[in-house]
Amino acid sequence: MADEADHRILKVLARNGRISNTDLADAVGLSPSPCLRRVRRLEEAGIIQGYSVRVDPAIEGWTMASLVMIRLSRQHEDEIQMFEDAIRSWDEVTECHLVTGTPDYVLKVRSRSLEDYERFIKRKVARLKCVGSIETNVIMSSVK
Structure with missing residues (x-):
């Protein structure tokens, strides 16, 4: 279901779930609107299951x-x-x-x-x- 752009998004979000959409879009080579649509689609599909904080x-x-x-x-x-x-x-x-x-x-x-x-x-x-x-x-x- 996820294509190469989705995989790039997931890799960046796995390292930094708090990255802004603008910075995420820059990091994966997309413009902000399509990037945000992809993130929302990944969330709705259950591929992105949530965001968390790692505490020392x-x-x-x-x-x-x-x-x-x-x-x-x-x-x-x-x-x-x-x-x-x-x-x-x-x-x-x-x-x-x-x-x-x-x-x-x-x-x-x-x-x-x-x-x-x-x-x-x-x-x-x-x-x-x-x-x-x-x-x-x-x-x-x-x-x-």
Whole structure:
């Protein structure tokens, strides 16, 4: 559905969702009116699903990030629902992905310290009866 001009628009908006229509039009080689029509069409088609702000997690005190691999004890519908409902309610979990392979889920978890992360695991994740195993990789730095 999207043509080359649409792809250029999407690439620029992915980097800077607050760019003015005039600057966006210049960046993608269109005049402002057709550019704005294309953006509106992409929004109406659901290709552009919204605009958001990325906040530096350190400002909020979230200085540690981890990737957490969760294996459920059983893959029964009620346990899957229990796990996903719990995950949605926890502020520490910024991403949750159902994946193929050994873990069932991969989470991105933010915490203020290693002790804070340990409390999160012990008081929330490990208390879920549906969780069979937990494996953590601490993110040392993000390259991209």
